[in-house]
Amino acid sequence: MKTPLLAPVLLLLPLAGCAHDATPYPSLAPRAVEKLGFAEPAVAVAEAKPDPALDAKIADWQRTLDTVAKGFGTDAAKAEAAAGRARGKSVGSDAWLDAQSALAGLDDWRAQTSSLLTDLDQAATDRAAALAPAYPALAMLRERIVAEAERQSAAIDRLQAMLPAA
Numbered sequence: 001m002k003t004p005l006l007a008p009v010l011l012l013l014p015l016a017g018c019a020h021d022a023t024p025y026p027s028l029a030p031r032a033v034e035k036l037g038f039a040e041p042a043v044a045v046a047e048a049k050p051d052p053a054l055d056a057k058i059a060d061w062q063r064t065l066d067t068v069a070k071g072f073g074t075d076a077a078k079a080e081a082a083a084g085r086a087r088g089k090s091v092g093s094d095a096w097l098d099a100q101s102a103l104a105g106l107d108d109w110r111a112q113t114s115s116l117l118t119d120l121d122q123a124a125t126d127r128a129a130a131l132a133p134a135y136p137a138l139a140m141l142r143e144r145i146v147a148e149a150e151r152q153s154a155a156i157d158r159l160q161a162m163l164p165a166a
Contacts, residue, residue: 046133057123058137064116065141069148072109076155079106083162091166099163103156110152117145 079102086099124138 048133048135054135055137058141061116061120061141065145065148068109068112072106072152075102075105075109078102079159083159086163091164096163103159106156110149110156113145113149113152117149120145
């Protein structure tokens with residue numbers, strides 16, 4: 001008796017594979033956004049318009065940089081002479097103290113250069129906050145200030161290395 005019931009079930013079993021699923025599935029075809037690609041879109045570069053007030057500030061900063069660079073150069077020559085006199089002298093000697101005082105003066109010039117760079121960076125930040133385009137004259141002056149700061153630091157480090165450590 002069991003065989004006659006099992007036969008119709010076995011005959012209907014292959015037909016279950018032909019059943020249609022009514023559940024909607026997403027298509028595997030590329031979506032519209034995938035057809036666009038992943039490249040960055042082209043961005044139009046905005047040109048900075050002349051700004052007379054900023055140009056005046058930049059001119060002042062350039063004059064200040066020139067003054068600081070000239071002052072540093074003069075004092076660096078004096079500090080180098082003082083470091084030469086202190087070479088071989090003991091820590092705390094008059095020559096060593098004179099050289100340290102000269103180096104402190106150079107640090108003051110370097111601090112002025114750093115302050116100038118801070119002022120310039122603040123002006124660039126303010127422009128960016130106002131969504132104004134980058135100002136090429138600011139960027140060029142910044143490069144000059146950074147180069148001067150590096151030159152000053154290198155000179156101070158070189159002179160400091162000439163002196164015995166405290």
